[in-house]
Amino acid sequence: MPQDHPAGPQPRAADQSSPDSDDPDHPRGSVAVAERPSSAEAERFPAEPQTPGRALNGVFFTAVTLILALLAVAGFWPERMSAAADAAMNWVTSSAGWSLMLIPLGLIGLLLVLACSRFGRIRLGGDDSRPEYPTYAWIAMLLGAVMGIGLITYGVAEPVTHLFDPPHGLSEPGSQQAVVDSLRFTFLDWGIHAWAVFATFGLAIGYSTHRLGNKGLVSPILRPLIGRHADGLVGKAVDVLVILATLFGTTTSLGLGAAQISQGLSQVTGLELTGTGVQIAVIALITVLFTASAMSGVGRGIRMISQTTMVLAAALLVFVLVTGPTSWLINLFLRSLGSYAGGFVEISLMLPADGDDLAWMQWWTYFMMAWWISWGAFVGIFLARISRGRTIRQFVLVVLGVPSLIFSAWFTVFGGSAMFMDLERGTAIGEAAAEDINTAFFGLLEQLPMTALTSVVAVVLVVLYFITGADSNTYVLSVISSDGRMHPSRSVMGVWGVLTGATAAVLLYAGGLEALQTAVMLSAAPFIFVILALAVSLVMLLRRDPLVAGGGVAVAEPASQPEVRDR
Incomplete structure (x- = not known):
């Protein structure tokens, strides 16, 4: 069993286990293990006494109660819930939507400054630590962190929809310029802005856990700003916000997945299987599977599934590239990437000019940015776990650059092929996608x-x-609601598995994709303040690091952690 951190300024004992620690490909085994900090850091940020039962009661029961109340309102009064949520979303996006664009851009700037300054040589671990995984394996795991349902749902739909409804009216629908604009705004939604959010969380959690010895939670990172309150009610409130944002971000993916599965079954069987009832049935069936998986502790099977999905996705990408308009796609990729880079700041700050533009942003860019914010802690925990021993410079440059390029290639191949079909062969993929x-x-x-x-x-x-995504989500939510313990009880995991599936099903019933998008944006709105506080706290922590503070104090490599094969 994991050991509680003793109170007082002395170095805290390392957590004694990490579930499926030999399973880095899977976030369920990737929650960062708390490690022993240097004595200097322990004195700066002494830990407060931990009260496991009270932490579980406060975070777990508060989060579950709020979610159950929401599900009850959405289930019994879906129309009222939808109207209230729409009104709230309109108010949030019209009054503070700019923050969804400005904050990721600011995080990009912050991360690049950290990478290119003296802070870049700090390691996520002791000064003598080295990466646990080869660079190629590390990059593969980075891609696996977010490669998922969204790339199937939007891989074709977003670019081809933008082709006939160009972003911000910048080009004529169906023109060659609209082709380029559709991709560069898709790159905006899925590229470096998203990974800046993930990298900020991953860097903060990785530094906190691997170098300072904190638990794999967001709240301890805020200690420089809020002091002992990080271990009190304020910290618990932050952890509840993390749970809510993570849940709604993940359930959106599950709702999209259910819709894609029902559409695919219709395609394969020739039957009409696209109704809400079928989608809810799909969610119910797969909820049983991923909840059982999360409770079983069988990590190796999930690792094999994760690797299989990567291979299948790569094979499908190559197939479409080869059988599609190959040369046209290569030219389009380079042209669109150049246009995106050349106008990066301009499109990053392109805010809505009128009501129609606001509605477009709500459906696309605002939703995407809110989605990434809601996924931030979830993906950040994964990135922190697999990046022990990496320098901040390595972490930032690779996490921001490599996945952004790979995702851009994915959208160019699939979305570009669909645009070519519509423009050159008269197909109606874009028209159907608009519906x-x-x-x-x-x-x-x-x-x-x-x-x-x-x-x-x-x-x-x-x-x-x-x-795999829902299984990982279930485990991470269980860890956060169990005060960062690596072995949450099966009953807690069962509750989160059922709630994850139920939330996706109820939101689909209450309003379909629009309800899912609204839930993401509303849950991400208060979480923006957490991100800002996290970024400030990270800078404060880094400025006090012995490696750059001029004190000449080396941070020792934490004690090695015993492997635990299964939970």
């Missing part, structure tokens, strides 16, 4: 060889992403 984005991916596959096989592969990919 239902879930048709776009399978609409493209219909225009390529071996449609039946590739459609089955796409459905399998979504199912696998659904199971």
Whole structure:
């Protein structure tokens, strides 16, 4: 069992276990292990006495109560809930939507400054620590952190929709300039802005856990700002916000996954299986699977599934590139990437000019930025776990750059192929996507060889992403609501598994994709303040680090952690 941290200024004992610690590919085994800090750091930020039962009661029961209340309102009064949520979203985006654009841009600047300054040589661990994984394996795991359902749902739908409804009216619909604009704004939604949010959380959690010895929670990182309150009610409130934002961010993915699975089954079987009832049934079935997986502690099976999804996704990407307009896609990628880089600051700060523009931003860019914010802590925990021993410079440059390029290639191949089909062959993929984005991916596959096989592969990919993502979400929520303990009880994991599936199902019932998007934006709104506080606290912690503070104090490598194969 993990050991509680003793009170007082002395160095805290390392947590004694990390579940599935030999399973780095899977976030369920990736919650960062608390390690022993140097005595100098322990004196700066002494730990408060931990009260396991009270922490569980405060965070777990508060979060569960709030979620159950929301589900009850949405289930019994869906129309009222939808109207209230829409009104709240309109107010948030019209009055503070700018923050969803400005904050990720600011985080990019902060991360680059940290990477290129003296802070860049600080390691996520002791001064003598070295990376646990080879660089190629580390990069592969980075891609696996967010590669998921969204890339299937939006891989074709977003670019091809922008083609005939250009962002901010910058180009003529269906023009060659609209092709480039559609991709550069898709790069904006899925590229470096998203990874700046993830990298900020990952860097802060990694530094806090690997170098200072804190638990894998957000609240201890805020100690420089709020002092002992980080271990009191304020810290617990932050952890509750983390849970709510993570839950709604993940359930949005599950709702999208259910819609994609039902659309794919319709494509394969020829039956009409796209209704809300079918989607809820899909959620119910897979909820049983991923909840059982999370409670079983079988990490190796999930690791194999994660690796299988990566291989299938790469194979599908190569297939579409080869059988599609290959040369046209390569030219489009380079042109769009150049346009995106050249106008980076301009499009990063392009805010809505009128009501129609605001509605477009709510459906696309504002939603995407809120989605990444809500996923921040979840992905950050994963990145922290796999990045022990990396320098801040390595961490920032790779996390910001490599996944952004890979995602840009994905959207160019799939979205660019669909745009080519519509413009050169008169297909109607974009028109169908404007009515239902879930048709776009399978609409493209219909225009390529071996449609039946590739459609089955796409459905399998979504199912696998659904199971691994929800399983990881269930475990991470259980850890956070159990005061950072690496071995949350099976009953706690069961509760979070059921609540995850139930939330996705109820939100689909209450308003479909619009309800899912609204829930993400509303949960991310208060979480913005957490991100700002996290960034400030991280800078404060780094400025006091012995390696850059001029004190000449080396941070020792924490004691090694015993492996625990299964929970």
